[in-house]
Amino acid sequence: MTQRFELIRDADLQRLNSFGVAARARALARADTRDGLVAALDFAASQGLRVEVLGGGSNVLIVNDLDALVLQPQLRGIEWLRQGADGRIRVRAAAGENWHAFVGATLAQGACGLENLALIPGNVGAAPIQNIGAYGVELERFVAAVEAYDRVERRFVRIEAADCGFSYRDSRFKHDGERHLIVAVEFALSASPQLLLDYAGVREELRSLGIANPAPVDVYRAVSAIRQRKLPDPARLGNAGSFFKNPLLPADQALRLKIGHPGLPVYPAAAGLSKLAAGWLIEHCGWKGYRDGDAAVHQQHALVLVNHGHASGRQILALAQRIQADVQARFGVELEIEPRVLRSPVLQ
Ligand SMILES: Cc1cc2nc3c(=O)[nH]c(=O)nc-3n(C[C@H](O)[C@H](O)[C@H](O)COP(=O)(O)OP(=O)(O)OC[C@H]3O[C@@H](n4cnc5c(N)ncnc54)[C@H](O)[C@@H]3O)c2cc1C
Known part of the structure; x- marks a missing residue:
């Protein structure tokens, strides 16, 4: 039988995520056919492994080694x-x-x-x-x-x-x-x-x-x-683009914030909500350009968290959580993390 998917055990994920954080997975499977994907899922089930799906890895933050089978669909056409x-x-x-x-x-x-x-x-x-x-x-x-x-x-x-x-x-x-x-x-x-x-x-x-x-x-x-x-090129400076979503608030709440902070950009959004510029909120809490070891907020973009080389996913997440707490305390606004945070509970 021809192999229906490629399997790499104890796989290195550092080059597979645009943050460039070091992490390993119990296994990595790549399949370029529908049958191959199903076979890889069946294999994971037979091994009792959780499955994490990964594309180009440009919208994930891997916090620790993954006790999982990482599955990369590589179907083309x-x-x-x-x-x-x-x-x-x-x-x-x-x-x-x-x-x-x-x-x-x-x-x-x-x-x-x-x-x-x-x-x-x-x-x-x-x-x-x-x-x-x-x-x-x-x-x-x-x-x-x-x-x-x-x-x-x-x-x-x-x-x-x-x-x-x-x-x-x-x-x-x-x-x-x-x-x-x-x-x-x-x-x-x-x-x-x-x-x-x-x-x-x-x-x-x-x-x-x-x-x-x-x-x-x-x-x-x-x-x-x-x-x-x-935008910073992930090949040179690890990042996942915008790290936080622009918060959506009821229009009256957004208006009250705008009255208190006239410079705050507020845009109309669907369903009677207003969208606030998360970058402005972060910048006005003083985080733009902040660096803690290799985990940092980009010099030009308060919304983009970066890895200057050796930051771990845990350090980047810790920085994000400090920013969230600060924005909440100062503006009463909850910032939601945009990339998918991948972690293995058993290894935390
Ligand atoms: C420099 C930079 C700029 C960016 N600019 C933008 C922007 O302007 N707008 C924007 O929206 N995003 C932006 N992003 C984020 C990112 O590029 C997008 O979210 C992109 O769609 C992620 O694709 P990916 O293949 O890398 O997904 P991954 O990061 O691999 O995965 C992202 C999520 O999708 C899931 N997933 C991936 N493939 C599949 C699949 N086949 N089936 C089911 N689930 C799947 C994963 O499990 C994960 O939850 C930017 C990122 C960077 C690094």
């Missing part, structure tokens, strides 16, 4: 489907495809919509988990359905976008106890560009590139250029 009745272009991407490369591939085929989400690290399979978003666009706008292996019912399922529970940096997949292992995402993209340029310097970047009538691919390039300039 981009499939162009027949146009939907709504006239939108349908394309299915397998979970192991690199997100940024996939965005580039859609634009090369004249399918528009994902350009503002350029250069977000990670894989297609993780994109629905926190409904990735950037530069005024959230993934949910372009998802038709998610295909996943349901670990409870032990079968592959198709979940329509309306049933994915998408909201700001959130989806049902974040709350279903790892029930769904995503194997592919089907997108509904547009044949005609509807550019969103009024966000965080995109228009200015296009102007500086001398582009007066941008095409989606120009927006993709502009967003990539801004991100490369502004």
Whole structure:
């Protein structure tokens, strides 16, 4: 029988997480077929091992060695489907495809919509988990359905976008106890560009590139250029992007805060809520640029925690918890950690 998944025992996870923290897992399994994924899950069950799913590792904080089987879905493939009745272009991407490369591939085929989400690290399979978003666009706008292996019912399922529970940096997949292992995402993209340029310097970047009538691919390039300039490259400075979500508050509570702190950025959000800029709250508690050993808050981005080299996941988490307590004490606002915190209870 050919091996259906690759298995590495006592696996080193340091290069598999963008924080670059040192950690090991009892085992690491990689599978590039649906059968292989199921076989790896069965193997974990036969060994009594918990399973942790890992994509590109750019939105996790590993706190200690994992007494688990870490499973990396490596399914590849981009499939162009027949146009939907709504006239939108349908394309299915397998979970192991690199997100940024996939965005580039859609634009090369004249399918528009994902350009503002350029250069977000990670894989297609993780994109629905926190409904990735950037530069005024959230993934949910372009998802038709998610295909996943349901670990409870032990079968592959198709979940329509309306049933994915998408909201700001959130989806049902974040709350279903790892029930769904995503194997592919089907997108509904547009044949005609509807550019969103009024966000965080995109228009200015296009102007500086001398582009007066941008095409989606120009927006993709502009967003990539801004991100490369502004965000720390995990290959050089370990990080997981924004470490905290922007808090959502009832509008009246946000207004009271704004009256007390006129500089606080407050944006209208869905369901009568207001969104506060977490970075502003952290900066105004004095944390920007703070460093404790190798665990630190980025010099330019109060929202980004970084690893200067040898910080452990535990040290980064401890720093995050101090920031949370401080923001709570000063502003009465609870900050929620954005990356998934991975840890083994027995080893704590
Ligand atoms: C420099 C930098 C900038 C970033 N900028 C942004 C940004 O602008 N917007 C944004 O939204 N995010 C951003 N992120 C966060 C991150 O890139 C995204 O969340 C991305 O989707 C994570 O993909 P990944 O493959 O690395 O997931 P991982 O970190 O490997 O996993 C993240 C979560 O998804 C789960 N998961 C992964 N694959 C699957 C699967 N196939 N099935 C089920 N569960 C799965 C994991 O168990 C984990 O809970 C940034 C990160 C970095 C380092």
